[in-house]
Each structure stands twice: as C-alpha cells, then as structure tokens.
Amino acid sequence: MHYIKTAPQAAGYGTISDTQGIITYQAFGTHGTFDLAYWSVQSIAPNMDCRISFVARGKGKIYSYVYPGTALSEDGSTNDTGKSYSLKNQWEKYTYTFRTISNMYGDPTKTLIFRCQANDDVEFELDKGSVIIEKV
Numbered sequence: 001m002h003y004i005k006t007a008p009q010a011a012g013y014g015t016i017s018d019t020q021g022i023i024t025y026q027a028f029g030t031h032g033t034f035d036l037a038y039w040s041v042q043s044i045a046p047n048m049d050c051r052i053s054f055v056a057r058g059k060g061k062i063y064s065y066v067y068p069g070t071a072l073s074e075d076g077s078t079n080d081t082g083k084s085y086s087l088k089n090q091w092e093k094y095t096y097t098f099r100t101i102s103n104m105y106g107d108p109t110k111t112l113i114f115r116c117q118a119n120d121d122v123e124f125e126l127d128k129g130s131v132i133i134e135k136v
C-alpha cells in the first residue's frame with residue numbers, strides 16, 4: 001500500500017494541508033462530499049479478512065472507503081467498504097475490520113479513500129505514516 005496524494009483544495013469546501021507527515025483538513029460553510037486523501041492498495045483478494053487502521057484526531061465524522069467493489073459497507077448498503085469514524089480531540093488509533101466479498105469487481109488495485117460528507121462540520125488531522133490495511 002502506498003500513499004497517492006492529498007486531494008486538492010476545492011473552493012468553498014475548506015482548507016487542507018499536508019506537512020511533515022500530517023494531513024490537516026478543516027471544512028467550513030456549505031460544501032459537497034470531499035475526498036481528503038488516497039492510498040493505493042494492492043494486497044486485497046476475495047474472501048479475505050482485513051483491517052484498516054490509522055491515527056487521527058479532530059472533531060466531527062470522517063469516512064473511509066476501499067474502492068471499488070471490495071466489501072460491504074458497515075450498513076450493508078454498498079460494496080465500497082464505507083465506514084464512519086467519530087473523531088476525538090486527542091490522537092487516537094481507529095480501526096475497522098471487514099471481509100472482502102467473493103465477487104470483487106473493478107480495478108484489482110483498490111483505493112483507500114478518506115472522505116468528508118456534504119455539509120459536515122469537520123476538523124481532521126491524520127498521521128499519514130499510521131495508515132495501514134492488513135490481512136487479519
């Protein structure tokens with residue numbers, strides 16, 4: 001798995017920076033769904049138990065997705081492994097364990113996406129070096 005990029009700043013969405021291994025994002029006002037950062041994931045196969053883990057702090061909610069067609073979301077609605085995380089003010093390790101679906105689809109190299117949903121009030125700091133997807 002390797003880091004691809006921090007999403008470019010979009011007018012009206014908020015501010016984002018990537019310095020010294022920490023991605024910092026602050027949403028303001030009315031905004032659409034905004035992807036914060038992307039990682040390329042090549043080590044996922046069908047019917048595999050996996051765990052996402054990362055260290056972050058902030059306020060509000062952020063979401064992770066392993067896209068496309070990897071595993072059911074936490075609510076069972078899609079195959080994009082959607083998971084929400086309620087952030088806390090102190091640095092904390094967040095984890096999510098999931099099982100990939102037997103009929104994974106799309107590009108075999110998946111993308112881990114961290115996302116802010118439309119109009120959410122979010123402040124988010126992410127330690128880039130802490131982001132891992134591993135087989136469990």
